[in-house]
Amino acid sequence: MNPSGNIGVMEQNGDDHLATPIHGPSVHSDNPQERIQARRLRIAARQEARKREALGEYLDGKKENEEEQSRSYKQKEESRLKLTKLLLCGTELVTNIQVATDIREIHRRVEEEEVKRQRLEKLENEVKTSQDKFDEITAKWEEGRQKRIPQELWEMLNTQQVHCAGLIEDKNKLISELQQELKIKDDQYVKDLKKQSDDISLLLERMEEQVKNVMKNFRQELIHIEKAFELERQELLSSNKKKWERALQAHNAKELEYLITRMKKVEDYEKQLNKQRAWDCEEYNTIKIKLERDVQILEQQLQQMKATYQLNQEKLEYNFQVLKKRDEESTVIKSQQKRKLNRHFTIIDAEKFREIWLMNEEEAKALAQRAFDVDCVIHVQHLGLPWKMPDFWFLRNVGPISLQQRKSAAQILEELLLQTEDGTEEAVSEDESYLDLPKQVSAKTTRRILMLLCDESGFLIESKLLSLLLPLEKSECYLLRLDAIFSALGIESEDDLYKLVNFFLRYRSHRLSSAKSTSIYTERTSLMSALERMSLLSQADRRSQVSKSEVESIVEQETLQGGDYESLVDKELREKEDLSSPRLIHPNDVLKILEAFVMGLKKPKEIRPVVRVKKDVRDNSRDSEYWESLAMVIPVSKQSLWDALYKALEKYYLVLTQRAKLLMENDSLEQQNAEMQSLLQQYLQAKVNAELQIPPTQGFRMPTK
């Protein structure tokens, strides 16, 4: 409720003297409630002051708010205090009964103790007196025994009896008294029971009353608190409402003001609009007239333009026709030129290559010849062995090593068509003339198939080309058309062409074999399988081709490999060929076959580009071998022989030079000797010798010569 309460409690001692509230509850009051109230107010005031300082503004509205808030708080506090007091009083009222019974019990105990003490005292007294009496009586018995006179004895006995009776009476009296007391106690017990039940009923009554009372009060206080809140809410509501109304009024006034100004403006604008409209109307009319005149002029111009356009169109049409014609011509020329150009360039290249090759070869061969000469000299002169000119294949070779050139499909076509065109009789020698073609396929059949294909698949050729081909020769026409068809089908190489032809043949054979059960479906499937086999074959071909490119021709290679399948296929095809003639292929089937073929061809196409590149370039793998073998005309064994010979000769040369030197020395020594002899002779024959006592000649013997 009041979180800073502890702060206030802590501060209260220190600040008691500083802040003394002038009015309202005082901190120094005797009433603790008042003091608490005063402290609370002080704390609230302090907080408020702090808040104001923080905000730096003093708003009247806030003050009001504070007051209003405190009203409900006050009510709550009031109710709480009242209720706690009520509870306290109620419990006190209820416990009062207990306390009352307690004090009654204490009083009873005290009284009981007193009574008990008295009773004991009384009993003791009684015992004493009765004992006295009893003693008296017993003493008298002795007295009686001494009495001899019966009368006296009787008298004494009588008195004794009276005494005893008195004693017994006393005792009985006591007993009855005690019994009386007991009875009273019994009554007391009953009374106590009654009293207890009364007390308990009273207690219950009070408790119930208390519960009711408390409930009532709690309700009442709740209502009070609610009322306080309600009141506060009402006040808040009314104040807010007032504020709201004030604001609304201000708003209304402003709205009205705005409305009036707006109306004024609207009027103004309307006037302006009218003016504007009149002006616009006039302007519009003038412009309209002017524009209409313009339109007339423009229409005239348009007519003129149209006339010129017509003229131009005719001119252009004529030009277009001319150009078209020219274009057609140029396409024809272009295709012709292209083919020519292609062949020309390859020829020139080959020529150049051949020249260079020959030149180098000549040089190399000259060198080799020199080496052979040297070898011959060495063998004949030094070793005394007979020498034989070695015979190598490459020495005999002149010109570049040429593999059989692979022809393009178009080339073959050309050849084929041209050849067959010359004469049908030539077909006898077809085997020799077409080494490249697989043996089983005759040129004739090939040609027929191609013709058929050409006739049936005209749709693959561009219409423009067709129109251009019309004036051409028949064979040329066929050639061009086939060219176009092949390009459309993706047939480029010799192999592809043969494959196509083979495919046709196979199809035909297949059809013949399954002539009875002419189901197209089976045809298709078998066709497909055949095609697959074909593609497999071709792949194998290609692989072997790549690996063994030094073998001159494919045909040779295939025969070398001794392909089992090849022979098998051969056999098959042979049989079929016997059975068939190309005419048996119905023109209507051509399209189907083509479709199947193209489907089959698609797969291996991916490998094709690489292969093609290799085909175009001249195969030069054997070249290096050729040149290397040229370089190695003198084998290594011979070279080592040469080396050994060289070394031996060198040593021989060394010995010879030493010998020559020694001979030279010998000569010089001989010469010296001769000179010395001549000198000695000279000296001996001199006169000096005679003049000497002892002639030196005596000392030594004359060297005899």
Place this chain on the structure above:
Amino acid sequence: MQDSPSATSGPKAHSQSTFNLQRQASTAGGASSGASPLKTSQNPAPIHLKPKTTNVRRMRRIISEDAEWTLAIVPLLTELCIQHIVKNFQNNPILKQLLPEHQKKVLSHLPHDLPLTVTANLIDDENYWHRCCIKRWPVCHVAKHGGSWKRMFFERHLENLLKLFIPGTTDPSVILDLLPLCRNYVRRIRVDQFLPPVRLPIPPQAEEQSDSGSEGEGNEPEKDHCQLESLVAGLKHLEELDLVYGVKDCGMNFEWNLFLFTFRDCHSLAATIKACHTLKVFRLTRSKVDDDKARILIRSLLDHPALEELDLSHNLIGDRGARAAAKLLSHSRLRVLNLANNQVRAPGAQSLAHALAHNTNLVSLNLHLNCIEDEGGQAIAHALETNKCLTRLHLGGNELSEPTATLLSQVLPINTTLISLNLTCNHIGLDGGKQLLEGMSDNKTILEFDLRLSDVSQESEYLIGQVLHANREATRQRTLSPGYFMAPITNNSTENSVG
């Protein structure tokens, strides 16, 4: 089915609707009086199978009293199964295997008079036990039994058995058979009467003996009460034992024999409470426990591991018993000691005060309606100087007077733990009251100070009331503000004041 066309037909519907009201009233009455889950379970689908009942209920479209009512002609198989399970529950109790929703249904339909051997350890559902309790006892305060209906059922069931147990006549197996069923649930035994054994030839003798109540001791061995030893040993969660060796509602048939707590009873009880290590609260009131018996009991409680509250009020304990209790204070963790309405005098109070001076466990001490007088009161007041634990002290009705008040007024400013002090029904006197007021004005902790009927002037009593009020407000502020947590203590105090 039959009800649906009633709304459509015009005049017919009108005539029916008047009839409808009557029917509604009658069915409503019948349903409210006899509608028990048991009944509906006995005759399943009463609406559809019996043609008569359909006639009876024809006019009703919705029967709000009957939660089972549906339009379905044939009851579901699950319904039938559940009904069957309910019917045969006694012989074949199936409950744990069922789905929770079906369990609930079965439980809501089970009759409350099933044998405990079936239900005790099988059913934990509070609703079932709630029904059982409500059926059996008109007034049920479940809060007094830890909020658990099952616990309440078994505790009260056991109490009833013990209350009506007559030694020698009743078969002890009645109670011991119940033991395995209730051992997990009973935490408290509260028995306010123990019947003495019945002696058959006695009626004539009894009247003769009533003349002299002191004669009973010769026959004592025959008046032993029910022995709790084996029962208490079997209850593993027992925490509270509240016994009264006496007979209730004897009225004018009062005999002293009916209220005998024999030595054998005492010895067996002592052994019982010594063996029960879970016991927290032990109460033995209104049982004529004298010094010797109190010493026997207290000796067995020395160094008890769990005991927190000992209540021996309304007995005959004197100074020796009080001395034993003082010894117990220093040899246990006792928090509450109640010796109200005994015969403790000054020496006993002095020994208690001596133990109290350095005790750190005891929270509440009640010496109400004893006779400790000023000597004992002064001793206790001295003990309060050093004690830092005691919060409640009741010295009402102890013949205290001014000297004690003087000493208390000196102690009150020093002591900061005492919250409640009761000095009612003493002879404090006017001066004593003034001194107490003086002492109170410097005290900030005491919230209750009862001085009723203590010969204190009204003025000082009122002023003390003002101080108390101020203290209460201060503690309230403290508990409301964060950081201080005095709430638990004040809560305890209010609870204790009720008891």
